[in-house]
Amino acid sequence: MRVSVPAALVAALVAIAFQARALELDLGVKAGVGEGSTEESEGWSIQLCRASTEANEVVLEVATPGQKNRQTLATWRRTANEGPVQVYEVPQMAGQGKIWVRASAKPKNSEAYLAVFHGDEAKKVLRFEGRKASVVGVADPSADFPCPTG
Secondary structure (H helix, E strand, C coil), rough: CCCCCCHHHHHHHHHHHHHHHHHHCCCCCCEEECCCCCCCCCCCEEEEEEECCCCCCCEEEEECCCCCEEEEEEEEEECCCCCEHHHHEEEEHHHCCEEEEEEEECCCCCCCEEEEECEEEEEEEEEEECCEEEEEEECCCCCCCCCCCC
């Protein structure tokens, strides 16, 4: 038995498959160094303040709130040639109203200082030792994130 499928339906399915593949390929992390993001963005980003962070390493994880599939966004390591703020864009969470973030400082008894941004607004500031997790939403009030630049 042979089934006939309209060409328009086949073309639509192929287009959807190509779009899904393109989105899958665009899930990389964009990291930048400097006073803030180099591009104006309405998406999520995490900014780590080097001067106020004692930790030698900070692992950043993100997920959709309530989901078990967490993704390691980046691992920040202290180096001599970095700027005062390390910016990590979170393109895989673009368009979401809330984001789950967990940061783990190493060694565990060292402090880390970072903020979760939506666009150019800090929505949640995290200063902690060891590990800290938080759900942050677009509707959350703006927070101050002073970071020494010297």
